[in-house]
Amino acid sequence: MTADNGDAILGDLTLAQRAAVTHVDGPLLVLAGAGSGKTRTITRRMAYLAAQGIAPMNILAVTFTNKAAAEMRHRTLALLAGLSLRHGGAPTVSTFHSLCARLLREFSSAIGLPAAFGILDTADQLKLIKQALEKIGLSPENFAPARVLDKISGAKNRLQRVDAFAAAAAGYFDTSVARVYRVYEELLGASQAVDFDDLLLKTALLLRDNAEVRNQLQGRFRYILIDEYQDTNHAQFVIAHMLAMEHENICATGDPDQSIYAWRGANLSNILEFEKFFPRAKVVLLEQNYRSTKTILQAASSLISHNRQRKHKDLWTENTIGSKVIHICSADEKQEAREIVRRLRDWHEREGISWDKMAVFYRVNAISRVLEEALMEAGLPYQIVRGTEFYARKEVKDVLAYLKLLVNPDDTLSFQRVINVPARGLGGTSVSRLADYAAHAGISLPAACRRAEEVPGLTKRAVEAFQQFAALIDSLRLLAIPPACASHADRLPPGSPEADRGAIGTNEFDPLYDPALATEATACTELSNFSADADENSPPGPASHRDATDQSVSPHAGEGSGGSRRFPPVAAIMEEVIHRAGFIRESKTRTMDEESLQRQSNIQELINVATEYDLSARHAQDGRQNPSGSLSDYLTQVALVSDVDRLGEKSGAVTLMTLHAAKGLEFPVVAIVAMEEGILPHERAIGFQGRPQDVEEERRLCFVGMTRAMQQLILSHSCYRMIMGRSEGRVASRFLKEIPDECVVRIDLLAQERLAGSPGYRDETIDQARPLRTKPASYRDSARRSIAAAEPASAPARFRKGSLVRHQKFGVGRIAELTPVGEKTRVVVEFQSAGRRSLFLEHARLEPVDG
DNA sequence: GCAGCCTTGTTTTTT
């Protein structure tokens, strides 16, 4: 390494960071506190390894989200380019799930998996569970599909397959789950599909049980970095260990205080006991925080110190003290949202802080609605991180189901989804007749569809409709996957008419990675014809894919570096599907209501995203990293997008997301709302079955949220909140009490309203956050005030179970329950007209009614 | 077979 390179890589690093970066061989554990420059350390380390002469293509980095992977890849490549280290390929930077999907396609033949396997999302999984329950005659009432799925998912995370699970199952519920598990696996197999957990499980078992594959991959990935190690589950642990066991060049980075995924199988001992598994491990602690002000850091540190199951860690920073954490207490969720919005706007206007530097976090998605409404009302730009919701839209899933059916002819789930979408007169009766026939003949549902004329009991119309559908799919498939272009990833299964022409025999290697196969570009000429057709009939936006289409016959196409385009553009296929299947006709019906417009724009957006995919495949620099351009790869990518992946960085909008989604991000201004018992910490952690470690995870979640903030942090809670349509009295989160008073300025909007006598009262804290020594209007004070008319001292006596009371809004009712909650009293009132309400005696301003 | 109504559940968190 030259001195220059050394400077560029190490120059501005701290000693601890430098120690992590320059540790080349042998296991390394980097315990990186929040905001301690972890990503920077990792990217520098990759550059450093390259500077030591290690080929980048022998480096594997695994992150938690695709977005993090993309960013890390980008930063690393930029570093390597700056150091003229771009030879030796690029490192593989990926999420566990994407990596596994890729490896499973590459080694599919080794484990008897069809190369074109589909990946189920959670909704699909639940459908399959329901089908399995029905098949064995268990009612979904007694066996909540979500709970069953949870069990199965947990088993898979522990690498427990059906037989092992069944053997270990004790009790009626678990033995029943075992039966469901078995049928569920059969259904998956019949659909040539895997679920999320299978990606990890099958890869882990492949690596564990197949020495040849393991050796090959150990040779390929000689240096391994795994980020967010505290959130890895057992399957991921096994994958990491199998890959690393020969060279032991494994670098795990993470922070036990930020472990927030135990509920989905993450195993904290993976990181806590790293040194047990790798006794030679070097451990580096990164404790200096570069992100947050002293105040924010102190608040967060105090909070997390309340966890008992914890290795002590001292975060410190050289940053300024900054302003106090603001704690807002408001009357209800509407006031809370308005107040947050008001403050955000204020910072924007006074300090010129751009919208995309602000974020609002919440524990559960349901909270986002009221915030959205307030932001919309105020006219502020915002983006909500709920990316999967787009792919969960009906119309989007419908179009994708067609595409899946093209790639995977046995995809029963997709077939069931679209057989009557758009409507072609094939309802439940006809489909179940088809299903009976399929079961009897031992073939898949789509396969049976081809032979509709043999199915007993079908009407002539139904037979024709099935046949037409089969013909439609076949012809679309021919366009989407021209036989001459068929690589194994998109290849048809044996038996279909096209398969024999284009197939290449069994494959030990994925041709996607094989430059020799990447030279067939010109074979796809029929595609250009096809695209020209599509253009003529195309609805708005026909230009979108023309560019990409040209690429298929351009001279660059066959250049063999893996960036070649051997496949028809996905966007073009999609447009053809939309057209030929009749989605267009459906939306052309005159009734242009809001909903159908929205659906149209969603479909357009889907096409746009596909176009981006086509372009990125075209610009691919490395065949192992980038999408190959195949439809199959596209569907894989779509199946594995996460919420945060769709987050726009320079969006110019306030970002709304869950606390879980916030991991790994940072914003100058952060607000965490709904900090109430039952929400944060969540009811599931403190309620009936909650365990102490669950509360600790909630506390870590809160800690993660707080440490995202760089300059300003707002925490808020409301005294009432609409929950599932009912207004409920709320108690401030215990976490608020775990933050030292001197870090916080409290703003009690209820007290202010009463003190100022007008709702428009404006407090000065908005620009001079100052600590309040005394609690400003404690709950008891405000309680007194609110029921002042009714003798403060003996007030509760006037409200007993059974007394009649009057409420300003709800009218007259009778008290059904009285329970003390902290300093307050919760009262449940059965109102004559407004129904049953839960209120706080101290806030509800109830008046006694005589008689 | 399908449209519209009514019931029901839904709220953790996500790859």
Add this chain to the structure above:
DNA sequence: ACAAGGCTGC
């Protein structure tokens, strides 16, 4: 409050 799925009547 809201969505999705089930049921009833055409």
